[in-house]
Amino acid sequence: MNKNDIEALRRIVGQGNVLTSPEELYTYSYDGTATWQHAPEAVVFPENAEQVSKLLACANERRIPVTPRGGGTNVSGGSIPIEGGIVLVTTRMDRILEIRKENLHAIVEPGVILGDFNDELAKQGLFFPPDPQSFAGCTLGGVVAENSGGPSCLKYGVAKQYVLGLEVVLADGRIMKLGGLTPKNRTGYELAMLFTGSEGTLGVITRITLRLIPAPKANATIVTAFEDIAVAGQTVSDIIAGTVLPSKCEFIDRWTFDKFRGILPDDVLAASQVILLIQLDGLPETVAAETRTVEETARKSATFVRVTENQAEADGYWAARRAHFSDISNRTHTLVNEDVSVPRDKIAEFIRRARESADRHDVPLSLAGHVGDGNFHPAILSDVRDREHYGRAMKCVEEIITIALELGGVLSGEHGIGLEKKRFLKQAMDPQAIAVMRRIKDVLDPHHILNPGKIWEPPDAEG
């Protein structure tokens, strides 16, 4: 980008909304992903859709890459400006425009922080279930663009189940409105779904209409521990087969046991390989009955089962679970964090084969995740500076992905493809589907200015 380009951006959003110093650009050169970094040439903070429209029209005319960014918390390299150009940050478009309890909808700008949104909803007894554990920093635009999940998605589904409508600015600056206020809407193609999970490659989301649900009236947390990790996996399948659908069912392996010291007995932690943390919610009587069923199932194979007595105790366990990602990230230079999802009747087999692969390649593997919906975050603790170790870690990653696909699973449950997983796309997706996605990209963004380098390898690399 040259001086004229930067001046054009300043004319659109104002002097104070464009960053260009090396220190400022460095801040926007990475996201939540361990292994990718690339600085943009300018960072812009539009304040409304009209400014986004002018920015994209200008960038499109000048063929400048634009990488949309919310909180920058994604873990697939999605908001790294790998080809330079502009990082377009939505955090100054952060108004909750309306929350309508009587219609169970909210209209928001994309830069609203998920945690702030949840706080507002809680005041009105309402609930937006997608709960990526980065809720304190991620934006609703990012949640929709990643089609994010989280623990509560086991019972309530992922972001796409809550998108009623979107306003999107296309690559050439045209503003498009999709969907509406009603949960039923059979008007034409479901285009809002096309942009949900599109990782900033098809348009910039500037307004979101979300479906809400009433907050559950009661909940209960059951903490269980197992001596054998595969037995814990089988117990999850057994709980689901018992026709109880917990609202959360999370898997924490020994790597994060330190976070449970003081809240679980030492002898339990010493003797166990994995903790399963389960939450049930709904009407008080339903929660009580389902708690009994889950407790009975867990007692058949767990070495420790405890139904928590109050919310404060439950909160302690959930806080320890949330600490998992930062905890293992702090234990190593490079955390290679995967996101495969397998059918729930294949959980135990996946665990066994993934661990065999890690043993074979002699790499430390953590296997935490949202196990209730079969979504694992196998994380290998490696160091990219040690090429030999990192090479073994990559071989293990390839095997784990292959195992998940062989079991009928998917490459990414909730983190998206971004930069991190695009080399596996061909293995994970029908070539016809990839060809159709490419054609959609060509139609909506013919000059490929929007988040270039993401999701696809160049055609020659894909063969």
Ligand SMILES: Cc1cc2nc3c(=O)[nH]c(=O)nc-3n(C[C@H](O)[C@H](O)[C@H](O)COP(=O)(O)OP(=O)(O)OC[C@H]3O[C@@H](n4cnc5c(N)ncnc54)[C@H](O)[C@@H]3O)c2cc1C
């Ligand atoms: C500690 C931690 C825990 C996490 N836990 C979970 C979890 O439990 N479940 C889960 O699903 N994910 C989880 N994530 C990853 C999750 O995808 C992101 O945290 C979040 O959803 C992204 O929001 P963001 O605002 O940070 O988006 P960013 O990281 O800024 O962007 C994500 C992608 O969306 C695009 N984008 C952002 N805003 C827009 C917009 N307005 N229009 C178009 N494109 C846009 C970007 O270009 C990028 O491709 C976790 C991440 C961390 C660091």
